[in-house]
Amino acid sequence: MSKTKQNLERSKSAEKSRAILKGAMEEFLKHGYAGSSMDKVAKASGVSKATVYSHFGDKESLFNAVIHDLAQDRLKASIDVQQSQFSGQSPREVLSAIATKMITNATQDSVVQDFMRIIIGESGRFPELAKAYVNNLAKPVIETSTQYLKDHPELEIKDPEATVRIMIGSLVYFIVLQEMMHGKDIMPLESDRLINTLVNLIIKDQDC
Numbered sequence: 001m002s003k004t005k006q007n008l009e010r011s012k013s014a015e016k017s018r019a020i021l022k023g024a025m026e027e028f029l030k031h032g033y034a035g036s037s038m039d040k041v042a043k044a045s046g047v048s049k050a051t052v053y054s055h056f057g058d059k060e061s062l063f064n065a066v067i068h069d070l071a072q073d074r075l076k077a078s079i080d081v082q083q084s085q086f087s088g089q090s091p092r093e094v095l096s097a098i099a100t101k102m103i104t105n106a107t108q109d110s111v112v113q114d115f116m117r118i119i120i121g122e123s124g125r126f127p128e129l130a131k132a133y134v135n136n137l138a139k140p141v142i143e144t145s146t147q148y149l150k151d152h153p154e155l156e157i158k159d160p161e162a163t164v165r166i167m168i169g170s171l172v173y174f175i176v177l178q179e180m181m182h183g184k185d186i187m188p189l190e191s192d193r194l195i196n197t198l199v200n201l202i203i204k205d206q207d208c
Helices: 003-031 038-045 049-056 059-078 091-108 110-122 127-150 160-180 191-203
Strands: none
Touching: 003 038, 003 049, 003 059, 003 110, 038 049, 038 059, 049 059, 059 110, 059 127, 091 110, 091 127, 091 160, 091 191, 110 127, 110 160, 127 160, 160 191
């Protein structure tokens, strides 16, 4: 097979993968994990069921791929402390920006909230769903954020990882309670208040 033909085949394969991921996301959002099938994904993607299996193996692997894609496109890239846009900013500014983006993305993007509902609602029966979330989103964000705090010893944080988990956990709970459980209608709280309080607890009174 010529190099040109190989490149064409790879391009077609990549296009099919993108189509399958798009179709799978639509099906998971519409029917949930339990209600979705490789048949439905194939129809939504415009490919054969054999093609779906050849690209992703099984439904669990496909769901992992969808979560990974979602994390890269919508979440991880926007709250990664290693981004060049944070270069030169103080830890206070960086942490505030990360928290603000995390809440803004989750509250303004219904897809993110719908996937959180699927993961929370069905992880009891399908623990692989929760593991997909942890591996593809929570773990990388916690690890990079922990390393960021370690790289700033002037903050004198004794346990950077626990500190990051407290911060991320508070933000996730805020999103779940206020947006997904309609807490904003019963006990509203401005996101700025939460973010400022969290950052002040971490940075304390230091002018960083």
